[in-house]
Amino acid sequence: MQADVPPTATWRAITLQSLPVLGGAVVIGVLSGQILVAFQDRLFDVPVLLALVPAVNGIGGNVGSILGSRVASGLHLGGLWSNGGHGFRRDATASLILAAATFSFLGAFAHVIAPVLGIPVTLRFQDLVLVTLLAGLGLMLVMVVLVILVGWLSHRFGWDPDNVVVPVLTTAGDTLGIVFLLAAGGVVGI
Amino acid sequence: MSEAGVRDILRESLPLLLGMAVLEVLAGSFLGRMEASLERLPGLLALVPAVLAMRGNISTSMGSRLGTLTRFGLVPRDRWTSPLVWHNIVASLVLGVVLAFAAAVLAHVVTVAAGLPSAGVLRLGAIAVTAGVLSGVVMGAVAIVTMRVAFRRGLDLDNVAGPVLMTMSDVFTLLSLFAAAAWLGGA
Numbered sequence: 001m002q003a004d005v006p007p008t009a010t011w012r013a014i015t016l017q018s019l020p021v022l023g024g025a026v027v028i029g030v031l032s033g034q035i036l037v038a039f040q041d042r043l044f045d046v047p048v049l050l051a052l053v054p055a056v057n058g059i060g061g062n063v064g065s066i067l068g069s070r071v072a073s074g075l076h077l078g079g080l081w082s083n084g085g086h087g088f089r090r091d092a093t094a095s096l097i098l099a100a101a102t103f104s105f106l107g108a109f110a111h112v113i114a115p116v117l118g119i120p121v122t123l124r125f126q127d128l129v130l131v132t133l134l135a136g137l138g139l140m141l142v143m144v145v146l147v148i149l150v151g152w153l154s155h156r157f158g159w160d161p162d163n164v165v166v167p168v169l170t171t172a173g174d175t176l177g178i179v180f181l182l183a184a185g186g187v188v189g190i
Numbered sequence: 191m192s193e194a195g196v197r198d199i200l201r202e203s204l205p206l207l208l209g210m211a212v213l214e215v216l217a218g219s220f221l222g223r224m225e226a227s228l229e230r231l232p233g234l235l236a237l238v239p240a241v242l243a244m245r246g247n248i249s250t251s252m253g254s255r256l257g258t259l260t261r262f263g264l265v266p267r268d269r270w271t272s273p274l275v276w277h278n279i280v281a282s283l284v285l286g287v288v289l290a291f292a293a294a295v296l297a298h299v300v301t302v303a304a305g306l307p308s309a310g311v312l313r314l315g316a317i318a319v320t321a322g323v324l325s326g327v328v329m330g331a332v333a334i335v336t337m338r339v340a341f342r343r344g345l346d347l348d349n350v351a352g353p354v355l356m357t358m359s360d361v362f363t364l365l366s367l368f369a370a371a372a373w374l375g376g377a
Contacts (some may be wrong), residue, residue, distance in 0.1 A: 005273045009259070014281035018251065019288070025247050026289050029240030030296045034304065037236050044225070051222045054242065055214035058360045061243075062210055065250050065352030066203055072254065074285040102207040110215050117219040162254045167247045170356070174243045 017163055018073040032175040040181055046190055048114050048121045048128070049181065055110070056132065056181045059102055060139045060173030067095040068169035071147050072161035080151045093142045096137070103136025104129055127188045134184035139176055146172050194346070202346060203353065210357040217361045218237045220368065221223070227371045233308040234371060238364075240293040241318055245363045248282050248289075249329045249355040256337045257347035267341060270334060279330040283323065290322030291315050297335045309375075324366035325359065332358045 007013060036043065036053070043050040070091045074080065080088050107129035114121045121128070147169055154164045221238070228235045255278060261264045265272055294315035295360070301308045333355055340350045 005277055009255075009277060010272055011277040011281040011284065014255070014278065015284050016280070018248070018285055021207050022244065022247055022285060022289055023292065025243050026240050026293045027296065029243035030236060030293060030300055032239045032243075033236035033297060035302060036239065037301075037304075038288060039305070040235065048221055051215065051218035054218045054221055054269060054360050054364065055211060055274075057239065057242070058214040058217075058246075058357055059207065059211055061246060061250075062207055062353040062356050065356060068256055069250075069257075070199070076258075090194075090196050091199070092197045094203070097196070097200060098203055098207060101204060102211055105208055106211045107213070114219070117216070117222075119219055119222055162258055163251060166251050166254050166352070170247055170250055170352075171243055174239065174246065178239070 001026060008067045017160070018167075019165045020181055021164060025167055028171055028175050032178055033180050035182075042182070042185075042190070046122065046185070047119050048110060048123065049185060049190070050120050051114060051117075052106070052110055052132070052181060053178060055106055056103075056135055057177040060136070060143075060177040061170045062173070063095055063099050063102070063140065064143050064169035064173030065166055066098070066105055066168040067091055067143060067147055071151050072165045073164070075155060075161040080148065092147075095144065096140050099136040099140040100133065103132045106136075107132030123188075123190070131181070131184045131188055131190070134187060135177065135180040138180045138184070139173065142176060143169060143172055197278060202350065206350065206353045212215050212351050213361055217364050220364055222231055223366055224371070227368070227375055231309040231313070231317075231371060231375050233297050234312050234375075236301050237293060237297040237314060237318060238367065240297060241290060241367060242360055242363050244289045244293060245286065245322065245325045245329065246356050246359045248285050248326070249333060249359045250352050251287070252278050252282050253333050253336065253347070253351035253355045256333060257351055260337060260341060262348070267338075269327070270338070275334060278333075281331055283326045286322035286326040287319055290318040294318040313374065316374045320370040320374060321363060321366040325363040328362045328366075329355070329359055332362075
């Protein structure tokens, strides 16, 4: 398996370089699991919220990984603020629009499909859409700030952005999604 | 790529994300049906986000690496595998085993420290490692297929690989966790 594989691309190198960041992701994952456990009763009372947990986390992680991956490619090509920050502004704007559209659709789709899947929905249609939209927008604003910070750090310390920016952004989307979902639920009085 | 605008990103990413939203809601309803397992195996709920995040992170950073390698011509486009691809898959499996067990130990410790009952570090560990290996094998194949399809269709991998791998990872990891919990969780 050694033929034509540069030393930085062997499974050992990938594993060793990934372990610290992914280990951190696991720690944060377990802590966000404790958030789930702490709000277990509320999640079981409003089952559609429990069913939305992987969706909100997953889509938050998806949009985060698009932003992270694009910013990582940009960092390979020069830096966050190269070309007057045009590329970064474009990526941040696109991420916010993607989040607003996708999270609104998520609430609407869940309201329609959940009863079909045997999950009772007690919220009004517009309230569930508002919950997912607020959760998505709050999440994205935090992630844009985070990508600036991590992008600067990886540039500063010479880390490979593909190994650092993407996992950090994805973890943030994964974890904070639960917090923003519960907070947005609180706003509409769940 | 530097000429791409907001509209190009939306056109390539939005249809995928909406499709992912549909799949994630279906995966979520599946989590709802795990309620019996989750109640019978305290500590498992605390483990779910960690295992999902672990496999999702491994898969997406693997996709990001494969995308970069392919873009620079280091992975041949006329074959399914190459030494570089195998190294990525082996790394993904090793990381999955190590991190799944670490997640189970942590979930057990934190759950006990919070004064809650736990199904035990061995049982949680066996479930997490089994789910990690199952989802790792499936996701290795999914990552390679995603990369090849994206290149054949001329899509920007940065816009495509993340959402596809993340969602497939959630679906297959939840399925793997459910199967592992049913198999190893006892009655």
